[in-house]
Amino acid sequence: MREPATDVVVVGAGIVGAACAYYATRAGLSVTVIDRGAAGAGTTSRGEGNILVSDKGPGPELDLALLSRRLWLEVADDLGADRLELERKGGLVVATSPEAVGELHRFTAAQRSEGVDAAVVPPEALRDHEPHLAADLPGGVHYPQDLQVQPVVAAAALLGAARRLGARWEPGVEVTGVEHHAEAVSAVLAGGRRFPTRAVVNAAGTWGGEVATRLGGPVPVLPRRGFVLVTEPLPRVVRHKVYSADYVSNVASDDAGLETSAVIEGTQGGTVLIGASRERVGFDQSLSPTVVRRLAAQAVRLFPFLADVALMRVYRGFRPYCPDHLPVIGADRRVSGLFHACGHEGAGIGLAPATGLLVSQLLTGTAPALDPGPFEPTRFEEVT
Amino acid sequence: MTQEPQAPPGSTFTFDGRPVPFVDGQSVGAALTAVGVRSWRTTRFEGRPRGLFCGIGVCFDCLVVADGRPNHRACLLLATHGLAVTSQEGTGHDDLAI
Numbered sequence: 065m066r067e068p069a070t071d072v073v074v075v076g077a078g079i080v081g082a083a084c085a086y087y088a089t090r091a092g093l094s095v096t097v098i099d100r101g102a103a104g105a106g107t108t109s110r111g112e113g114n115i116l117v118s119d120k121g122p123g124p125e126l127d128l129a130l131l132s133r134r135l136w137l138e139v140a141d142d143l144g145a146d147r148l149e150l151e152r153k154g155g156l157v158v159a160t161s162p163e164a165v166g167e168l169h170r171f172t173a174a175q176r177s178e179g180v181d182a183a184v185v186p187p188e189a190l191r192d193h194e195p196h197l198a199a200d201l202p203g204g205v206h207y208p209q210d211l212q213v214q215p216v217v218a219a220a221a222l223l224g225a226a227r228r229l230g231a232r233w234e235p236g237v238e239v240t241g242v243e244h245h246a247e248a249v250s251a252v253l254a255g256g257r258r259f260p261t262r263a264v265v266n267a268a269g270t271w272g273g274e275v276a277t278r279l280g281g282p283v284p285v286l287p288r289r290g291f292v293l294v295t296e297p298l299p300r301v302v303r304h305k306v307y308s309a310d311y312v313s314n315v316a317s318d319d320a321g322l323e324t325s326a327v328i329e330g331t332q333g334g335t336v337l338i339g340a341s342r343e344r345v346g347f348d349q350s351l352s353p354t355v356v357r358r359l360a361a362q363a364v365r366l367f368p369f370l371a372d373v374a375l376m377r378v379y380r381g382f383r384p385y386c387p388d389h390l391p392v393i394g395a396d397r398r399v400s401g402l403f404h405a406c407g408h409e410g411a412g413i414g415l416a417p418a419t420g421l422l423v424s425q426l427l428t429g430t431a432p433a434l435d436p437g438p439f440e441p442t443r444f445e446e447v448t
Numbered sequence: 449m450t451q452e453p454q455a456p457p458g459s460t461f462t463f464d465g466r467p468v469p470f471v472d473g474q475s476v477g478a479a480l481t482a483v484g485v486r487s488w489r490t491t492r493f494e495g496r497p498r499g500l501f502c503g504i505g506v507c508f509d510c511l512v513v514a515d516g517r518p519n520h521r522a523c524l525l526l527a528t529h530g531l532a533v534t535s536q537e538g539t540g541h542d543d544l545a546i
Binding site: 195196296297298299300301303334369373374 | 492519539541
């Protein structure tokens, strides 16, 4: 069967691919989305759905996050906040040592100058925000801009909106390569089929490195494993996303070994989610009791009541990690018609709309909403 | 040959204060059903009655409080003499609500 030609084929129906399809169709492009599996079934389904500005210091990722947060609120206006399970819950970052308080306050001051809304919370006021917090924590910062969505539901909503604007959705189709004509992409080959197009977007998340190679423009995206513990359902016990100030330095670390820091939040379903661990172990799926034990102990340090709460299950996922912790977003100057939109590490849900908007602007040749230079896909290549 | 300890005849646990007899090796869920108790918890959002559904440790429908601790699956919980079983309302953790 001959597939109809579309302006762009998006490879990957996770949150980023869905956002690319959403903005591209709104910009008037015809779009085909393919995925080897179901929508939102990869890393999108393995996190907590956070849209955070609190964990980012000044720099290109914070600029992207601030833009993307505004866009999430626009998406909520367009599609309905309840269709994304969007919650304006805010973040509460807590220090666990007196030294960490000073460091956190310096970090916060730098964020404020970039437009992040952050209020220092003295130790005696911490439990006004979170009544179950340990009594001896030395201080924290409240970030009212942090949001949360249910990521799989949100990806489906974005993809659904794109389909209503004419996007084609082809699940269960794995990309194998591209065809070129006159030195530009002319078709995507996937699942034994040929999808004629003049552009292809690599939105394959953690598998973006492999997909990039198949599309002829390699980018260094590697998996960084993380576990999330899930408690038995509880009444509302945690209001914000609450995390230890150590989390920020762990995210920025280049260490391949195990790093953990407490990240705790409630869900609308009643379970409490406990993260976050980071380790570079390839795509190893095995359960690590060491990680589970450490995450549980760190969570109990912040919320002592959790010691008497049962864990129901543990899930794991692989964050798409680039060597400089920034995503790859933009045209691949080695292959005309190839664009990348992957490598968002643990921030893909939050950064998805800004990524989708940038990609659609690059596809249509309109002025980008912010400078995509820092996310240039070939920045890792040796200068020759 | 070693033998598993047998529950002596006349063993009971309590359900909301009433004695419930059981035979050795029986689950709390089976023993409750045998004396005609078919529901022992309410759902979290709508307060609907629930008891055994799958009966084999898969579905989490038959939750019950045992010795003060909620969210035991009655179908997997071995009946023991003197165990204090009580019905569960919602999450069973209302005391933690903020």
